[in-house]
Amino acid sequence: MKLLYFAWLRVRIGHAEEDLALPAGVHDVAGLLDWLRGRGGGYAEALRDVAVVRVAVNQEYVGRDHPISDRDEVAIFPPMTGG
């Protein structure tokens, strides 16, 4: 899958995107966020307060129980501040 990070999540994680094989045991957004936080370092710091983080799968906003597959584009970002 393709992972994209924006705004302060991108800064704390240290890069804007990466390709990742779906980790074993990860089936939904909540599982992916837990798995990423478990990588430690910038990931743990960026995802420490995971409740504020928003997620889009294939460019649609989704909830924590949304399923994840190996072909998905998953974007992780803070609340939007456009306009």
Add this chain to the structure above:
Amino acid sequence: MIRVQREDFDIGRELDRLAAGDHSVGGVASFIGLVRDMGGPEPVSALTLEHYPGMTEKKLAEIEAEANRRWPLSASLIVHRYGRLEPGDRIVLVATASPHREAALAACHFLIDWLKTDAPFWKSEATPEGERWVAARTEDDAAARRWREEQ
């Protein structure tokens, strides 16, 4: 029509073009968002807008389609800039044209409220203390939610 661009836009030209040739249009409403020099307690010398290319265009098109579903618009336009901007620079233009002013004004208000909370843009401010990410405002969420309740 929607456009996401780094460049500035010419307000007069954009508004003229919106209703050009359509004599059923009775009014054009517009909102222009500008960079303020005081977002928080410290002066802001620049604002950098980051966005999610692809999803931004998709969400703006959805928001525009929703406005056209709710109000009888003859034309609508959203131009949103990204990149580094300075105080006084234009960030966004929302414009709506309709036979009647009520629809044009309401749709314009709806579009700016919704794009603040639904379009994937993020602002970072340059201040004397360094770069600071702008936090989402609960007032903006409340403003966008009002339109959902009125649906």
